[in-house]
Amino acid sequence: MKSRLTTVVLGVCILVSSAAMADGWKLSLGASYRSFDEVDFKPLALSSSGGAYVNGYWAADDDYLVLSDTQIDPTGWVANKTEFWRAVSFDQVMYGGGSDGWGGEPGAVLALAKQLKTTESGWSVTAKASLGWFSSDLSTSAQASELTTSTFVGFFRVPSVLGDPGTGFPVAPVIGATGPGLNQPVYDSGAPATTTAALAMAAEMDLYVLSLGVQISRQMGPVALSLEVGPSLNLVDFDTSVSQTVGWTGGGYASSEHDDSLDVLLGAYAAGGVSWQFNERYQIGIEARWDEVFEDAETDFAEMDLSGFSMSALFGVSF
């Protein structure tokens, strides 16, 4: 996905550069620094493969998996009418969601401008196309306070005619086909969890901003002040992943998942700048710009507002 995006962007760059070979155009290249909003990681339930609990699952009647001996009541079996029951607990760990940010990121800007009209008093109107590129990586983890653990209790059941099976039975890991029947765990005991759980998140973003704007500028000797506005197309490759680590006495596991999205999002921008023409052909300048992107980039695990403020330093060549 990323290679296709890079090919498209390179193609646009070549077209822009080719057009700049004609007379009356100005090509600018520069470095930029753009602020970004925080990444909003979505709530999710940590779970082992196959179910809603971190240390096993219960799907339907005897379709279950208990991963650790620590989940099975150490006090043993209790007579209950015509059966013996033994409690078994399942931990459920929920992440309530949270935000973390990458603050600002450096990037690169390529711009092509064509002066449309000038006045004797020094005002001019220019059409301008530009391409900006920004890339970011973020790694973070859920705070302990952001993870909520509940302990649900079900009961192994055997006919009482078989007698007390004893505290040595069953031995985890135990699955439905090899163990006794297990009631659906519906009772939240409020007891302490028998597991430890941690959640790490990562986000990676490549953002390409294609802009087409109108610039009004005022030339005052070698210095020019300018304002510009216009629409933008934001190509964003947003890749997110979550990794969970679950542990208990003598065991545990780690697993991770990822989801990415490639979106083209509409936006608009406004910018103001000042430049200095230090000879007939070359100029340098700085530009402050606000980009408003009308939709968020979103994956299964996170979303983020791409709107942001940027500062650019540009070197321009006139043809």
Add this chain to the structure above:
Amino acid sequence: MVSDLPRDEPYTPSGDLALPGHTYWFRTRSIGANGERGVWSDWDVYQIPEAGDQVLVGATPDTTVAGQVTFAWNWTNMPAGAQVKIRVLRASNYASGVWTDATGADDLVLAGEAVAAPGETYHYQIRPLDADGNPLNGWTDWFLYTMPADK
């Protein structure tokens, strides 16, 4: 556990949570928009009365064929399309499995070590399901059958 119930709408238990002749205990707690959970309420109780038209199912196991057991269903108030779920537990190692008979009007044949090892004793319990697989009643008490030993 029933979760994510809308705040302003009543909740009506059904299926497994509203079986005739059963008593249920329940308690509630709030979950905030940010996922934060409140304190559980005290336990309360509701009771589903016995119904005269209760759906009941029994089974007669036939162990005359080596290596398999055949269950013939005995229905009371069987609805159209009803199914049967059966749990079989092997006495020697407590291993259990659950099978669903999607055609509750016919016999169910189960075969293999899990249900029909020679000389092994098994316990079973059953429950009736409607045509969509929803429980119509709770699990029965445990019953027993023993497979003939190898000759």
